[in-house]
Amino acid sequence: xxxxxxxxxSFGGATVLNRVSFDVAPxxxxxxxxxxxxxxxxxxxxxxxxxxxxxxxxxxEGHDLVKTSTHQIARLGIARTFQNIALYTGLxxxxxxxxxxxxxIKESALASALYWGPAQREEIQHRRVVEEIxxxxxxxxxxxxxxxxxxxxxxxxxELGRALALEPKLLLLDEPMAGMNIxxxxxxxxxILDVHERRGVTIILIEHDMGLVMDISHRVLVLDFGSxxxxxxxxxxxxxPAVIRAYLGQT
Amino acid sequence: xxxxxxxGDFDRSYAQDMLLLRQPWQRWAMALxxxxxxxxPLSGNAYLITTVNRIMYSIVAVQGLNVLTGMxxxxxxxxxxxxxxxxxxxxxxxxxWGMPIFVTLPxxxxxxxxxxxxxxxxSLRVKGFYLAMATLAAQFIIxxxxxxxxxxxxxxxxxxxxxxxxxIFGVTFNQVAxxxxxxLTVLVITTILLVNIRRTKLGxxxxxxxxxxxxxEVLGVNPFGVKLRAFFVAAMxxxxxGGLKAISQRSVGTELAYGLxxxxxxxxxxxxxxxxxxxxxxxxxxxxxxxxxxxxxxxATMASLFxxxxxxxxxxxxxxxxxxxxxLFLIFEPRGLAHRWEIxxxxxxxxxxxx
Ligand SMILES: Nc1ncnc2c1ncn2[C@@H]1O[C@H](COP(=O)(O)OP(=O)(O)OP(=O)(O)O)[C@@H](O)[C@H]1O
Ligand SMILES: [Mg+2]
Numbered sequence: 001x002x003x004x005x006x007x008x009x010s011f012g013g014a015t016v017l018n019r020v021s022f023d024v025a026p027x028x029x030x031x032x033x034x035x036x037x038x039x040x041x042x043x044x045x046x047x048x049x050x051x052x053x054x055x056x057x058x059x060x061e062g063h064d065l066v067k068t069s070t071h072q073i074a075r076l077g078i079a080r081t082f083q084n085i086a087l088y089t090g091l092x093x094x095x096x097x098x099x100x101x102x103x104x105i106k107e108s109a110l111a112s113a114l115y116w117g118p119a120q121r122e123e124i125q126h127r128r129v130v131e132e133i134x135x136x137x138x139x140x141x142x143x144x145x146x147x148x149x150x151x152x153x154x155x156x157x158x159e160l161g162r163a164l165a166l167e168p169k170l171l172l173l174d175e176p177m178a179g180m181n182i183x184x185x186x187x188x189x190x191x192i193l194d195v196h197e198r199r200g201v202t203i204i205l206i207e208h209d210m211g212l213v214m215d216i217s218h219r220v221l222v223l224d225f226g227s228x229x230x231x232x233x234x235x236x237x238x239x240x241p242a243v244i245r246a247y248l249g250q251t
Numbered sequence: 252x253x254x255x256x257x258x259g260d261f262d263r264s265y266a267q268d269m270l271l272l273r274q275p276w277q278r279w280a281m282a283l284x285x286x287x288x289x290x291x292p293l294s295g296n297a298y299l300i301t302t303v304n305r306i307m308y309s310i311v312a313v314q315g316l317n318v319l320t321g322m323x324x325x326x327x328x329x330x331x332x333x334x335x336x337x338x339x340x341x342x343x344x345x346x347x348w349g350m351p352i353f354v355t356l357p358x359x360x361x362x363x364x365x366x367x368x369x370x371x372x373x374s375l376r377v378k379g380f381y382l383a384m385a386t387l388a389a390q391f392i393i394x395x396x397x398x399x400x401x402x403x404x405x406x407x408x409x410x411x412x413x414x415x416x417x418x419i420f421g422v423t424f425n426q427v428a429x430x431x432x433x434x435l436t437v438l439v440i441t442t443i444l445l446v447n448i449r450r451t452k453l454g455x456x457x458x459x460x461x462x463x464x465x466x467x468e469v470l471g472v473n474p475f476g477v478k479l480r481a482f483f484v485a486a487m488x489x490x491x492x493g494g495l496k497a498i499s500q501r502s503v504g505t506e507l508a509y510g511l512x513x514x515x516x517x518x519x520x521x522x523x524x525x526x527x528x529x530x531x532x533x534x535x536x537x538x539x540x541x542x543x544x545x546x547x548x549x550x551a552t553m554a555s556l557f558x559x560x561x562x563x564x565x566x567x568x569x570x571x572x573x574x575x576x577x578x579l580f581l582i583f584e585p586r587g588l589a590h591r592w593e594i595x596x597x598x599x600x601x602x603x604x605x606x
Pocket of ligand 1: 011016034035036037038039040041042043083
């Protein structure tokens with residue numbers, strides 16, 4: 001489904017990714033782990049066409065993402081969340097999710113301004129989709145709350161909801177459970193597994209909590225200083241000496 | 252806060268939940284307000300009629316800024332120059348082609364929209380301060396052009412041309428009390444359109460770009476396209492406002508307050524009213540124009556008391572006053588009067604539990 005081929009990225013001489021390659025199969029939960037600054041977020045940024053690698057290709061269902069403009073990524077079926085939550089703080093939960101329906105809503109600017117028959121019906125139809133997602137993530141009670149004022153855990157959940165509202169085929173999650181307490185983490189893990197199961201979404205996940213990663217992911221990629229040092233099932237990776245040295249050994 | 256509603260106010264469908272005026276009394280109140288304003292010209296009070304008319308077309312201009320700056324987060328210092336474009340379009344199309352107002356005003360909107368689009372192009376590359384500088388260019392280029400090109404049409408260095416009074420169904424609208432109704436009609440229409448924009452796709456994409464343009468882009472919004480739409484809508488509204496101003500003053504030109512001062516004043520009105528809030532332009536413009544008149548009056552009184560400083564007092568009181576009000580707002584209520592209004596509403600809904 002996604003093929004990353006020999007990707008290298010650097011910023012003014014500092015190499016952030018060094019010839020990284022991997023494949024993600026459909027319906028997989030694929031984890032990227034590594035110490036701080038290993039280049040995990042940069043990898044996701046490359047996949048979401050936010051950073052442009054100097055070398056290599058990133059193929060998603062035949063499209064080279066390196067050559068795709070950023071705002072086209074969503075139309076290909078890729079959605080993501082951000083390490084430091086990037087919600088539309090001035091909009092409500094409902095509006096944040098509706099904003100992510102942007103690519104699915106066909107109404108013209110003029111229809112939007114007049115809000116006559118078809119435009120209104122379309123808004124309602126998308127509202128249904130969004131309400132279903134809010135129900136599923138248990139955030140329906142805050143649908144009319146402005147997200148800027150919500151507590152951290154809820155904002156993380158709204159951000160997942162916004163990504164889901166795009167109805168993606170591939171979902172990129174950058175530390176969806178960072179900074180949460182155990183209970184919130186378990187909720188989030190359950191949502192991620194549910195999304196995967198019910199919607200058949202392929203997921204690439206960055207996470208620092210090793211226990212969690214080993215529990216929910218099918219395959220794991222380990223980055224260290226921008227290079228891939230291991231890739232395989234959670235068990236293989238756990239017992240890989242290079243990983244123990246570079247990653248587990250440090251913590 | 253906005254989550255809370257009075258007991259007994261439930262929704263049975265999404266369509267119902269999406270209604271803006273939820274209860275019959277709200278619809279009646281709205282109608283009453285419009286009716287009340289429509290009765291003002293009958294009072295015969297020239298000051299009131301002129302001032303409310305000025306407030307109405309200024310609101311339209313500030314509504315435009317609200318789309319661009321309040322909703323989309325792009326600072327513009329060119330709104331007054333765009334008003335000048337609208338004024339000229341209305342004047343010239345009526346003068347030379349004898350077009351009726353039903354044509355000249357929409358033409359002013361679209362024509363000015365296109366001009367706004369051109370000055371919005373730098374938003375592809377620059378943001379914030381640098382974009383403000385780019386829109387400042389409009390504020391210098393447009394008035395300069397109006398003084399230096401086609402003097403036989405644009406008035407040249409005299410800085411003004413006459414605007415023919417519109418004729419609607421055989422009636423010549425040459426009194427402010429009549430033009431008043433044109434302004435009111437335009438304001439009602441723009442307000443309805445803007446309320447609709449705010450609650451649908453276009454409005455959400457404006458705010459998405461303002462709040463997080465990078466996230467918006469990753470989620471499928473083309474920020475440049477959205478910004479250009481905002482520039483277009485903002486300039487359209489400036490064009491309408493400029494057309495109304497020209498018709499009200501029966502002349503248009505650089506002489507008649509279309510300068511940088513005016514652009515900044517409009518921006519200040521928006522800040523005081525509340526950036527990004529549909530009520531902002533109404534509250535900000537009305538407050539500032541009435542307060543300004545108060546300041547003028549005070550200035551005049553002071554001038555008669557201290558004749559030695561009369562000219563100083565007369566010319567500097569108004570800007571000093573505006574500066575002071577703006578500063579107080581930025582310090583004490585940076586979210587503007589509309590935010591106060593929201594707090595008041597929330598308090599009312601939660602009675603008797605609110606203090
Ligand atoms: N836009 C940028 N400009 C310059 N350097 C960057 C940029 N983005 C990332 N880097 C650098 O790339 C390296 C990898 O950063 P990245 O955010 O990808 O790490 P990470 O694995 O996500 O770390 P963490 O676990 O802390 O989130 C860091 O040294 C960072 O400073
Ligand atoms: Mg990171």
